Amino acid sequence: MSRDRLGVGFVGAGFNAQFHIRSWVGVRGADVLGIVSRDRAEDAAALARSLGVGEAQAYDTITDMVADPAIDAIWICAPNFTRLEVMEEIVEAIESGKGELVGVACEKPLGRNAAEARRMLELVERVGLLHGYLENQLFTPGVVRGHDIVWSRGAALTGPPYLARSAEEHSGPHMPWFWDGELQGGGVLNDMMCHSVEVARFLLTPPGAPRDVLTPVKVTAHTNCLKWQRPRYEAQLADMSGGKLDYANRPAEDYARGVVEYRAADGSPRIVEVSTSWCYVGAGLRLSMELLGPEYAMEINSLDPGLKVFLSREVVGDTGEDLVEKQNAETGVMPIVADEESEYGYTGENRHMVEAFRAGRMPDETFADGVAVTELLMTAYMSAEQERTIPFPPPDLETFIPAVARGEWNPGRDG
Numbered sequence: 001m002s003r004d005r006l007g008v009g010f011v012g013a014g015f016n017a018q019f020h021i022r023s024w025v026g027v028r029g030a031d032v033l034g035i036v037s038r039d040r041a042e043d044a045a046a047l048a049r050s051l052g053v054g055e056a057q058a059y060d061t062i063t064d065m066v067a068d069p070a071i072d073a074i075w076i077c078a079p080n081f082t083r084l085e086v087m088e089e090i091v092e093a094i095e096s097g098k099g100e101l102v103g104v105a106c107e108k109p110l111g112r113n114a115a116e117a118r119r120m121l122e123l124v125e126r127v128g129l130l131h132g133y134l135e136n137q138l139f140t141p142g143v144v145r146g147h148d149i150v151w152s153r154g155a156a157l158t159g160p161p162y163l164a165r166s167a168e169e170h171s172g173p174h175m176p177w178f179w180d181g182e183l184q185g186g187g188v189l190n191d192m193m194c195h196s197v198e199v200a201r202f203l204l205t206p207p208g209a210p211r212d213v214l215t216p217v218k219v220t221a222h223t224n225c226l227k228w229q230r231p232r233y234e235a236q237l238a239d240m241s242g243g244k245l246d247y248a249n250r251p252a253e254d255y256a257r258g259v260v261e262y263r264a265a266d267g268s269p270r271i272v273e274v275s276t277s278w279c280y281v282g283a284g285l286r287l288s289m290e291l292l293g294p295e296y297a298m299e300i301n302s303l304d305p306g307l308k309v310f311l312s313r314e315v316v317g318d319t320g321e322d323l324v325e326k327q328n329a330e331t332g333v334m335p336i337v338a339d340e341e342s343e344y345g346y347t348g349e350n351r352h353m354v355e356a357f358r359a360g361r362m363p364d365e366t367f368a369d370g371v372a373v374t375e376l377l378m379t380a381y382m383s384a385e386q387e388r389t390i391p392f393p394p395p396d397l398e399t400f401i402p403a404v405a406r407g408e409w410n411p412g413r414d415g
Helices: 015-026 041-051 062-067 080-095 114-126 141-158 188-204 231-240 346-359 367-386
Strands: 006-011 030-036 073-076 103-107 130-134 163-169 214-224 255-264 269-277 286-293 296-301 307-311 332-336
Touching: 006 015, 006 062, 006 346, 015 030, 015 041, 015 346, 030 041, 030 062, 030 346, 062 073, 062 080, 073 080, 080 103, 080 114, 103 346, 114 130, 114 367, 130 346, 130 367, 141 188, 141 286, 141 296, 163 188, 188 214, 188 255, 188 269, 188 286, 188 367, 214 367, 255 367
Parallel strands: 006 030, 006 073, 073 103, 103 130, 163 269
Antiparallel strands: 163 286, 214 255, 255 269, 286 296, 307 332
């Protein structure tokens, strides 16, 4: 099967969905034709039309969008707590004879826990759709190029890499639901470590090899709420959420670190070190990755781009994010990420998903990868709660819900 063009519909119209839509300027063979959202569908559709990436229109329901024969694939960019419902509605529409979908792509994390992630995979397989897991950091130009060079030169001559480090840090999410442990499924560990564990695993994996060439055997993790339980910042969250967030009594972790120990096919160890934070104060979002081997190393820092500007204190203007995502300042020496959609991997991942769906094949990252990532995250929560290293896979993984997602975690009270 090969399609000349792919008609794509988005479920969700928030910050993340708009990143995807803007990236479509660099995507060939597909058009953004539909948006479903509770309150911002018209805005997202207008954005797509203004960019010339498709004659997008707003639909009242997911079923209506699936039923339109112009829609070939769905991108799920709705909030974490709605994704399973979204997938269920897509499947119900297909099973009732509506639509001619070929594939579904879903943003990270695939589920708020292992059971939800597993259910997402079961549903998409039940109706025989192609499926892609949207992990943008695997498609950042630096990761793609660095991975290729390290394996073709360093690893080929001196042996495979043995240690990958990955970190994502910024000053906190845009929307209140991200901060809610129940709605989001956790805190920064669930929100951002899903990126870090997968990109580090990818860096340690030989090009073209399946993920099972590395077997996870142990997970060790630690979580805390370092900044946002301080009274000043608790008040900021309460104000931002209209009083819904109460970090004195129901916080989520704003800091998490972890180690995942893998075994290669020959029994030799591979180590992943990850760190994530909502309490980083710098120019803006910082992504950093390292890969180390016997006689080589690579490193990436998103706040060390080729372009920087200096703005004196006389330059006064409105606050915003026109220089870098999660921007924290408007003056001084500021890094500029000239093309965020490309540099953060959205353009590359959407090109890949579109090409795979048009060709009738599975993408390199599928819902199965999303399940594997979620299982590692849940094991990390187990480790942090029990304060010990957890062998992987642990028993009761499928039924485990982190304490933070149950509203039963409070380091300010328990510590």
